[in-house]
Amino acid sequence: MKHSEHRAFSCNKGGHQICIAEAVQVAESLCRQRKQRFTSIRRRVLELVWHQHKPIGAYQVLEALQQEGRAAPPTVYRALDFLQQMGLVHRIASLNAYVGCAHPGAPHDGQFLICESCKALAELDAAEISNAIEQSADRSGFKPHRQTVEIMGLCPRCR
Amino acid sequence: MKHSEHRAFSCNKGGHQICIAEAVQVAESLCRQRKQRFTSIRRRVLELVWHQHKPIGAYQVLEALQQEGRAAPPTVYRALDFLQQMGLVHRIASLNAYVGCAHPGAPHDGQFLICESCKALAELDAAEISNAIEQSADRSGFKPHRQTVEIMGLCPRCR
């Protein structure tokens, strides 16, 4: 089944992709477990981050919040920081943007495939890549701690 | 010779590391080959980027330039853009900072090891990593084009 190979970019059906309602449920559950408050702002920001399956900028989130009432940058950044600490959201450094974590539960650095054409993003968690990184680092006497891996290119639909 | 394994973080002797004067010479030569102008601003910015073997921010470069005369942000960003296009400087997305390219000649995306303690940076060009990325991307039907790989951790001296 060829399509299954592309599930990194698909959503909902048949995969481990978590969509907006599911993402919120998982978040709620994880926060409860960890005795952290999943406040309405945090929930709303998580929803907005998941709203498109593309990275979203902090100020785009802010705009959306402002249409529902007052809000200022710190509100957004605090919520995003919290969600990142909970491992529910990743920051994409090369885009200054944020995306919902596809594999929450255990905090981790993801690896990201980002389509230069349609801006869609898929999160990988390829041990193959992590291992290659770890081994190469080791050979330089370097002890890796955190990795940023962001691959720009063309997604299956756009290539 | 254990130290040779660590040459990614060393400088000058016995390795392919290029230090400030060498970097300028190589740059001069490459620009001449490509019929590009290696102006005094571009030279000076390249020197400043190489001055420490650590990533440097655009505004730090600016400050240095301003101590030698007038300068404004566009001056720095233009020079940095040019140097990046020539493959002489890399931008480190996770730091919003710039670093001299250790392997100029053919433009490429490097992979970077960044020490969280002393801020030293080493550039890798590990085929092992690129291959792992390419294969993982392939399996998702993704055609990679450009990669950002930035590993934070502890360098040999600080670990």
Next chain:
DNA sequence: ATGATAATGTTATATTATAACGTTTCAATT
């Protein structure tokens, strides 16, 4: 109910980067 802690509101500002437009420099040709 009370007090401690965490979360949020609010204002201001820091940091990084680019837009827009006029001027200068440079090198190729006349």
Next chain:
DNA sequence: AATTGAAACGTTATAATATAACATTATCAT
């Protein structure tokens, strides 16, 4: 040497991203 067209640079303003600092409110454990 003068001309000219393109590239580089100067300058001012502003955009885009992110944080500092401090007052206020909400929540939880007692």
